Amino acid sequence: MRTIQVEQITEAVAQMCKEAAYYLPEDVYQALKKGRETEESPVGRDVLDQIIKNAEIAKAEDRPICQDTGMTIVFVEVGQDLHIEGGSLNDAINAGIAKGYTEGYLRKSVVAEPLFDRKNTQNNTPGIIYTEMVPGDKLKIEIEPKGFGSENKSDIKMLVPADGVEGVKKAVLDIILHASCNPCPPMVVGVGIGGTMDKAAYYSKRALLRPLTQRNAHPDYAKLEEDLLEMINKTGIGPQLGGTTSALAVNVEWGPTHIAGLPVAVTICCHATRHSKREL
Template sequence: MRELDAKQITENVAQMCKEAAYYLPKDVYEGLKRGRETEVSPVAQNVLDQIIKNAEIARAEDRPYCQDTGMTIVFLEVGQDLHITGGSLEDAVNEGISKGYTEGYLRKSVVAEPLFNRVNTKDNTPGVIYTKIVPGDKLKITVAPKGFGSENKSGVKMLVPADGVEGVKKAVMDIILHASMNPCPPMVVGVGIGGTMDRAALLSKKALTRSIDERNPMPEYAKLEGELLDLINQTGIGPQLGGSTSALAVNIEWGPTHIAGLPVAVTICCHAMRHASRTL
């Protein structure tokens, strides 16, 4: 049984919150540059130039590349042979979020109660924490702050098996077209297929932690990712003011589901595609 001090978790989560806010992942940065090379609209070219320059300044100066530094989603893969000492795992993660957002001067956007009072917690806690028990004695942490300009345009469609592939495409495109330019495109689109309503939504979130250059290992889903990306880029939404670079990637994750169901969830992320991972 390996032991890991909760303080180490707190310190690492704090640092990861800052890294995710300051440093656009390399795959997304390169994706933006590829989009700039293929974009045909002069206005969209100018928008992409500004987005790319903004990411470069943020990295160079350790500053957030978007003012909405998100609600902090944290995925934990906990080895079954690991014992956390000195405090609880969730408390350690939330302390890390608080520390990172305070030290990093990141905007605190979380309210404690969603409907009647909406009082800001003033440290961006609590995070949205998902924990999975895995073999081994390590702890993998993925911090994925999620801005709400794009989150507000995400959605779930409960299909039936007879809807098939074409039904899935229509469900995804209905959500994308309703979102239009509001999620600050170019977008990265996470799609979850299968499970239950909530499981599909979780799968769509997990899809956004995958590199935009990595296709689903199952050929049929990899093909569907490409088809959906083409459809999205044919809409003319473009990088906020029209153009051909509406999305950089569509990432699909899937899971088993009920014989009567075909849940489809779409989580849209703006070009501020924040995430950072570490294994302790």
């Protein structure tokens, strides 16, 4: 049985929060540069130039890529042979979020109650934490700061099996067309298929963590990703002001579902598709 102290978790999460806010992942940065090379619209190319320059300044100066530093989504894999000592896992993670957002001068965007008084918690906690037990004695943490300009345009469709592949494509494209330029494209689109309504949404969030150059291991879903990306890039939404680079990638994750169901969730992320990970 391996032991880890909660202070180690808190410190790791704090650093991850700052890294994710300052440093665009290399695969996303390279996808933006590739999009700049292939973008057909002069205005679109100019917008991509500004997006790329913004990411470079943020990295060089340790400044947030975007003023909306998001609500922190945390995916945790806990080895069943690991003992966490000194407090609870969730408390340690939330302490790390508070530390990272305070030390990093990141905008605190979380309200404690969603409808009536909407009082800001002043430290961006609590995070949205998903925990899974796995074999081994390691602790894997991935964080995904999610801005709400794009989150607000995400959606879910409860299809039936008869809708099939074409129904899934239509559902995804309808959501993207409704979102239009509001999520600060070029977007990265996470699609979750299967499970229940909530599980499909979980899959769509997890999909955003996969490298943009890595297609789904299942060939049919890999083909679906390619088809959806082509469809989205034909919409003309482009990099905020129109063009041919509406999305950088479409990542699909899927899971088992009920015989009567075909849930499809779409989580849209803006061009600042931020994430960070650690294994402790």
